[in-house]
Amino acid sequence: QPVLTQSSSASASLGSSVKLTCTLSSGHSSYIIAWHQQQPGKAPRYLMKLEGSGSYNKGSGVPDRFSGSSSGADRYLTISNLQSEDEADYYCETWDSNTRVFGTGTKVTVL
């Protein structure tokens, strides 16, 4: 089954942009993934599904500041015009061989 690799942390200044990476393990570079956001003390929230082509589809109410892109086995989540409420953990997930897999999450800090 695939392994999803995420950096443990990222930081950026208020109003700037941050790009998070989720890397699929070898042999799984075409997989569809989803990004989820978990603000402190809250349940996760679905942000978008992202294909290997770079095409993405966002969930209801997700701000335009959130976008997705892909390159090979890498799946990216870009947050533009960073706001204080974007400080959260971000998880990617995928599905293979009847198993769902989550990445370890990236903690985003807004400076």
Add this chain to the structure above:
Amino acid sequence: EVQLVESGGGLVQPGRSLRLSCTASGFTFGDYAMSWVRQAPGKGLEWVGFIRSKAYGGTTEYAASVKGRFTISRDDSKSIAYLQMNSLKTEDTAVYYCTRDQLTFAGYSSSWVTDYWGQGTLVTVSS
């Protein structure tokens, strides 16, 4: 508006059982697969298991860590998904989330994707 509300969590002794419920509203429950995902204190997300809709056979899948101990079922007439947890261990302590899943396609690829989460219910396994 899609809503998923978990209930049934609480404090339980090791070796005992507990059943969680996930009551859904705002969509046609029977058309969707449902999953349970858990999060131990201070840790990341861990998939527990999944049940397909009747259109896809209504079959279930489980993580290795819970297979044989946990059972997922659904009652489409009541829009409820259940997680029956038996032989509980201290390491099962976590917030348990119910999620809605849909099958998505891209070229020759397909994947079940979680698109809604419940608010979670805390299960504490301790003597």
